[in-house]
Amino acid sequence: MPKQFEVTLAGFGGQGIMLAGQLLAYSGMAEGKQVTWVPSYGPEMRGGTAYCTVVISEGRIGAPIITQPQSVCVFNRPSLEKFGPMVKSGGLLFINSSLVDIASGRKDINEYLIPATDTAVKIGSVKFANMVMLGAYIHITSVVKFETILQIFLEKMGDKRQFLESNRIALEEGRKFVQ
C-alpha cells in the first residue's frame, strides 16, 4: 500500500482546528500528494467541539475518515478523552499541554506534550496555538515541508498576510518542543 499520513485535529470551535487541517491538506496537495480533509462540527454554532481529519497519501485515498488514525492532535481535554484511545497502536498523539493537564495513559503510542496555547500567547495571540502544534507535528512526521506550509499560508490567507511572520515563529516554536 502507498505511504499514507493520517491525522485528526480536535479541539474547541474557534481554536483554528479546521484551518490547521486545511493548511496541511493544501500543503500536501502542493507537494503533489493526494489529500482529503473531512470536518465535523457539533450542533452548537459557537463553543462546540470541532475536529477534522486530514489524509495525505502518495496513492488514491480510500476512506477519508479513519477509525484509528496514525496521529492525533488534541487541543482540549474533551478531545483527548474522545480521540486519545483511538490513536493507532504505535501512532502519535500530540497534546496541547497548556489546556490539558493529563496524558492519555497509553503505553503503545508516542505522546508529545506541546504547550501550544501558552506558546502562542507568548508569540502574540492564542490564535497561533494551531501553528505551534503543526510545527511539532510536521517535524515529527515530515509529512510536508515547513516552507510549503508558509507558502500556502501566504497564498490562501492573503488578508492575514501580516501574520505570516508570527505563524512562521509559531511553527518554529512548535518544532522546538520535539527536536
Next chain:
Amino acid sequence: MPKQFEVTLAGFGGQGIMLAGQLLAYSGMAEGKQVTWVPSYGPEMRGGTAYCTVVISEGRIGAPIITQPQSVCVFNRPSLEKFGPMVKSGGLLFINSSLVDIASGRKDINEYLIPATDTAVKIGSVKFANMVMLGAYIHITSVVKFETILQIFLEKMGDKRQFLESNRIALEEGRKFVQ
C-alpha cells in the same frame, strides 16, 4: 360461472344515467345479488359525456368494468358511437331513438330502439327518459323485478317521492316498447 348481468349506460351528463345505474344496482342488491356500479365522467363539470357500468351477479364479481358488456343502453349519439361496437356478440343494445337517428349496424346483437326521451316528455319531463329505458331493459333481461326498482326508488329518493307514479308509468311505457 355464476349467472351475471352486465350493462353499460351512457349519455350526456344530466340525463340521469348515473341514477338509473344506481337504481339497478340497489335493486340487484335488494334481491340478494352481488352488485357493482362503476361511474365515469368526462373532464367537463357540465355537459360532458357520462357513463356507468353495472354488474349484477349471483356470485363474486371479478372485473367491474367490462370490455364487452352483455348489454348497453345509449342515450345519445356519441355514446352509440363509442359503446355500440363494444356490445358482446349476441348481446343487447338499447338506443334512445328520440335523440339517435341511426342504429349500430351490427347484425350479431339484438338492438332495441326505444324513443325514451319523447316518451318521457309525454309523461311529463325529459327526466324520465332513464326510467323508460330501464323499463325496456328490465323487461328483456329480467335482471330485477319492476317492484324492486320502484321500492328502491321510494327508499332512496325520499325527497322525489312525488315522482313515484310518473316513474312507474315511465317503466311501464318502456316495457311496452319491447313487449
Next chain:
Amino acid sequence: MAKKLMKGNEAIAEAAVCVGAINYFAYPITPQSEVAEYLARRLPEVGGVFIQAESEVAVGNMLFGAACSGKRVFTTSSSPGISLMQEAISYMAGAHLPVVIVNIMRGGPGLGGILPAQSDYFQAVKGGGHGDYRLIVLAPSSVQEAVDLTILAFQLADKYRAPVMMIGDGMIGQMMESVEFPAKYQDPPLPPKDWALGGARGRKPQVIKSLFLDPIALEKNNILLAEKYKVIRENEVRYELYKVNNKNRLLLFAYGMMARICQTAIDELETEGISVGLFRPISLFPFPEKEVYREVLKDNIERLLTVEMSMGQMVEDIERCSKGKKPLGFYGRTGGIVPMTEEVKGAVKKELGLVK
C-alpha cells in the same frame, strides 16, 4: 349490520367513523373529494373534527399535531396531494406516530389525469420521503375490503405506532358495492398511548420529536424503527390466492382492483382450458416475500406475469422475491387506462407462447 350500497370513498369514511377515527384533515382533490364531502356532514353528528386544510402540506402537518393527542386521525388524498405530504410522513414515521393516510391514486406523473391508476406503488412502498422509514401499506380490491382494511389500518397504526397507508386506484373510490360494517365495533387489545401529549400534570414533560443531534441517538431511533418493521414483516403479511392449484401453468400477480380483473380473466381462461392462478398481495409492505417465493417455486408454474395499472412498479418486488426462478413478464396500462379482461387474457397467452 345490514348491507349498504356505497361508494368506496364514502365507505372508507364511514369505516373510519366506525373505529372512532373522527378527526379528519384534508384538501380536495379528484377522485376522492367525496370523503371530505361525506365527512363534512357526518362528523358533526358524532362530535368529530374536520378541517379543510389550506394545502396537503398543511394536511400532513395537522395530522402530525393531531396525532400527538393520541386520538385517531386520518386523511385521504390522491397522488399529487400525497407527494406534498412526504416531508410530514417522514417526520411522523420518525416520531412513531399512528396515522392513517389513504391514497386514491390517479394517473401521473405531474398533474396527469383524474382516472384510476396504480402508479404510486413505489412512493407508498419504498418510501417517498427521506430517511430509513417504511409505511405499512394495504391495498383493497373491493369496497368491502376497503372498509375492512381501513379498520385494520387504524388498528395497525396504534399497534405499531406507525403511519399506515392504504392505496387504491381511483375506481375503488368511485365505484359502488355493497358493504357491511361491524355492528358494534370493538378494538382488539392495543398498547396504551402513554406517549401522547396532554400536559405535564403529575408527570415529566413529554416530547414527540424526530431530531437526534447525537448520531448514536439517531441511529438508536432508526434501529427502533427497523425492529418494528421486522416484527411487522413477521406478523402482518397479508395476501390472497385465487384458483392457485397444481395445474396452473402461470401465476399472475396483481393487487387492488387490478386483481379483480385478473380473476375474471382467470375464470375465462379456465373455460378455454388454460389454468392460471393469482397471487394478490394485500399488504404491500410488509410484502409477502416468502409466500411469493414459495408459490413461484412450485413445479407446475412455468411462468410469472405481473399486471399493474402502471408501467411496472410492483413487478420489481416480484422480481426480487422470485429470485429468477421463473421467467417473469409484465403487462401494464397507465394514465387512467385500466387493463381489461381481454388484455390480461391476451398477455397471459402471449406469455405462455399460445399467441404471438
Next chain:
Amino acid sequence: MAKKLMKGNEAIAEAAVCVGAINYFAYPITPQSEVAEYLARRLPEVGGVFIQAESEVAVGNMLFGAACSGKRVFTTSSSPGISLMQEAISYMAGAHLPVVIVNIMRGGPGLGGILPAQSDYFQAVKGGGHGDYRLIVLAPSSVQEAVDLTILAFQLADKYRAPVMMIGDGMIGQMMESVEFPAKYQDPPLPPKDWALGGARGRKPQVIKSLFLDPIALEKNNILLAEKYKVIRENEVRYELYKVNNKNRLLLFAYGMMARICQTAIDELETEGISVGLFRPISLFPFPEKEVYREVLKDNIERLLTVEMSMGQMVEDIERCSKGKKPLGFYGRTGGIVPMTEEVKGAVKKELGLVK
C-alpha cells in the same frame, strides 16, 4: 486547469458554473448551504441568477418555471428539503424538463440529524413523487467525481429532457479534496431545445404541461417516458469495479463515500489474505442490473455483502439483480454514523464465517 483543493459543496457549485448552469434556486439547509453561499458570490460574476426561495416547495417550482426557458437550471438541498420537492419533481419529469437536483443527504427520517447518511436511496431511485417516472440518479464517491458527475448530470438532463439527481452523503459536501475542472468546457452534441418557451413569434404557441385528461394521451406520455428510460437503461449504466478478480471470495456492493471506505477495507483485508472485490454502482438509475448479475455469477464468489449508510435500501436492488444466486448480506449504520473500515472488515469476515 490547475488542481484546486475544494469542499465538495463548492466544487459542485463551480462545476455547474463551468457548464453554464448559472441559474440556481435554493433554500438553506445543512449540510449543503455552502453551495448557495458560494454561488451568492460567484453567480453575479458570470451574470447568473440566484434566488433564495421561500421554501423547497417554491424551489422545485422555480426550477420548473426556469427550466421552461431552456436554460440550464439546478438546485441543491438535503433530505427534508428534497421531500418537499417531490410534487414538482413528478411534474417536471412528466413535462420532460431537464433540471439537475443535488441531494446532500443527512440522517433521517424527519428532522433526523445533520450528519452524513445514504438513507434517501429509495426516494431518489424508486421515485418519491407520484406516477410512473424515474430520475437518472448519479452517486459520486469523491469530490472530483462530484464535479465530473455534475457536468454529466447537466448533459444527461439535456440529452434526455429529464430531471437528473445526484446524491451524495453529507461528507462529500463537507470534505475537501483536490479537483480539476475542464480547462475550456464544451458540450457534447445535444438535441436542440425547440420545446423551450420564449414567445410565439413566428411559430405556434407552445405549451409545457403534464395534464392529459384523455387517458390515451396520458398513457402516450407515459410510454414516451418509459421509452426514454429504456434508452437510458441501455446507454447510461455506469459503475466501477475495485480489485475484482477471480480470487475474490466475496463481492462487496457500496456506492458513494461508502465505497471509498470499502476500498480501504479491501486493501487491508488483502494484507490479511482475504480477497474481496467491490462493485460500485455510479448510476443508481439506471442500475447496473446485468453487470451486477454477471459479477455475482462468477464461480469464485461465495457471498455478497452490501454496505450502506442506511438500514438497507440499495440492498433490495442487489437482491433483485443477484436473483438469489449467492447469499447476500447487509451491513449498515445510520443516522449520521459512517461505517468505518474496521466495521466493514468485521462484516466481511463475519459473512465469510471467519469470525462469529
Next chain:
Amino acid sequence: MAKDELTILGRPESLSDNITHYCPGCTHGIIHRLVAESIDELGVRERTVGVAPVGCAVLIYNYLNVDFMESPHGRAPALATGFKRLRPDMIVFTYQGDGDLASIGMSEIIHAANRGEKFTVVFVNNAIYGMTGGQMAPTTMPHQKTTTSPMGRDVSLSGYPIRVAELLSSLRTPAYIARTAVHTPIHVIDAKQKIKRAFAYQIQGKCFSLVEVLSTCPTNWGIAPDAATRWVTDNMMPYYPLGTFKTPEEEIA
C-alpha cells in the same frame, strides 16, 4: 357583414378558436377575453408566456394564443418567478383561481409579491373551488354553502374570507394591486382597464402587478348565470370592495 363594415368588437387575436370547456355563463370566459384583448392592444402576444393554474382554468392554454406552462396547484407564482428572472424580456403572467392562489398557493404569491417579481397575476375569485366540484375556498363567503361546508361557512371555525388584494397591499414592496369584477358590463370595462394597466406596468419593467377579479361559478353556486351575477353584487361586492389598493407610484412608507 357588408364590405364597408367595421368590426368594433370581436374575438381578439390572442384568443384561440377553441370552444372553452367552461360552463354556460361562467365568467372565466370574460376574463380570458380581457387578458387576450390586453395582450393584443399592448402588442406583446409574441413575447408573452402564461402560467396556467390548477383549477377550472387549467386548460387556458387551449384558449389563449401564447406560450404557456402548466403549474402544480398553487405554485404558478414560483414558476413565473423562475421563468421571468431568466427571461426578463418576456411578458409573464399567471392566471389563478382562489383555491389555487389563496389557499394552497398562499406562500408563493406572498413571497413573489414581496420580492417584487415583475410579472402579472390575474386572480379569479369565485368564492369556491370550481374544478373539484364546489368545495369551500378561503374566499368563500360567511354562511355560503359548499360541499365541504354543507351548513354554510362557519366563521368561528373557518375564519373570515381572505381579502387577497388587501393582504398583498400591506406588503411594503412596490406593486400594482387592484380588485375588479366582471358581472356587469360596467364592471367588465373596469376589469379591462385594470388588467391592461397591470400588464403595462410589467412592460415598463416597473413592478409586480395583480388584479383580483370577482367571478362567478353558476354551476357550483347552484344558480343560473344571471342569478350568479346578482349574487356577486349582493354577497361578494360588500365584502370585497373594488378599487386600486396599491400603485408603484406611491411613496414607500
Next chain:
Amino acid sequence: MAKDELTILGRPESLSDNITHYCPGCTHGIIHRLVAESIDELGVRERTVGVAPVGCAVLIYNYLNVDFMESPHGRAPALATGFKRLRPDMIVFTYQGDGDLASIGMSEIIHAANRGEKFTVVFVNNAIYGMTGGQMAPTTMPHQKTTTSPMGRDVSLSGYPIRVAELLSSLRTPAYIARTAVHTPIHVIDAKQKIKRAFAYQIQGKCFSLVEVLSTCPTNWGIAPDAATRWVTDNMMPYYPLGTFKTPEEEIA
C-alpha cells in the same frame, strides 16, 4: 441567601435546569424565560403543549418544562391547529423564528391566523437564519449582509423585509397581534406583558394570538451581544415599529 430573604426574580418553574445551547447574549434565552414566566403566572404549565420550530430554538423542549412536539420547518401552526382542535382544553403555543414562520411557513401562519385557531405564536424575528449559519431571511434588513446576500440585501431583487405583524393584522378574523422587543430591559418588560396577554387571550378561548419579538443574533450578525442590542435599536426598530396591531375587542369592519 439568608432565611428571611425573598426571591423577587429567578428562574421560573417552567424553565428547566438545562443550560441552553444558545450563543452568549442571544436573546432567544430571554424570550424563553418570558414564555416560562407567563406560563407560570397564568398557572397553566400542566396543561400547556408547545410546538418547537426548526431553527436555533429547535431544542426549546430541553429548556421549558412543558409537553412539546417538534414540527417540520415552518409547519408549527399546522401542528398546533391539529392538536388544539382535538384538545381545546390545552394551552398550545408555537415558538418560531423568522425563517421558519415568515419564509417557509408563510402559508401555515396566515391560514391558521385567518381561521382564528386558538393558539399562541411567539415569533422571534432576528432578521436572519441563525441555525443554518446566517443566511438571508424575509425579515433581513435592506443592505444587511448575510452569507446569501454577501453584498447586502438588495431590495430590487429580494424585496423589502416582511412585516409579519402588519401582514397578519390585515386579515379580518379577530386576533391579538403585537410586536415587541427584548434588547433593553424596558423592552423586555413590554415583551413580557404582551406575551402574557397573548396567552391570556388563549386561556379565555378568545382568539389567535401572536407576538412578534425583535431578537438578536450576535453570532451571525458578527457583532458582540451588546452591539447587537444597539443594532436592533438602530436598524430594526425604525422599520419594525413596536405596538399592538390588533386586538379581538376591535369592531370587525
Next chain:
Amino acid sequence: MPGILINKTYCKGCELCVRACPMQIIAMSKELNEKGYFCAILQEPTKCIGCRICAITCPDAAIEVHTHGTQFALFKY
C-alpha cells in the same frame, strides 16, 4: 348601421347578453346548437345601437359587433 353577429358555435345559451343589451333586442332561440345549447339570436337588428355591451358581456366571445363607417363610442373600452 351597427349590428352584431352571434357565432352559434361559441354560444352556450347563458342569456347574459339578453339581460345586458340596453335595447333588449337579443333573445334566445328555440333551437339547439351542436353542443346542445339554445343560442342567443338578435331579434330586431335595426334597433341595434352598436354599444358593444352584449359582446363585452359574453363569456364565450361569441358576439362580434360591427358598424358602417364611424360609430360614436359610448364609452372607452
Next chain:
Amino acid sequence: MPGILINKTYCKGCELCVRACPMQIIAMSKELNEKGYFCAILQEPTKCIGCRICAITCPDAAIEVHTHGTQFALFKY
C-alpha cells in the same frame, strides 16, 4: 437589603447585565467557568437596589434577585 446571585453554571459572559445594571455594579470576572466563559460577578453588593433589571436582561436566567422583607417595585413586570 436587596441583592443578586449569579449562577456561574448558566452565565455565558455576554456582559448584557453589566451594561444594564443602573448602578453599574456588575463586572466580568477574569476566570473561566467550566464552559469556558468569563462570568459576570456582582462587584459592590451593597449598592444593589434590587431593581431586577440585570435578571430581566440576562438571556440565560443566570441571575436571581432577592431581598429582605418588602421591596418597592420600581416597575411592574
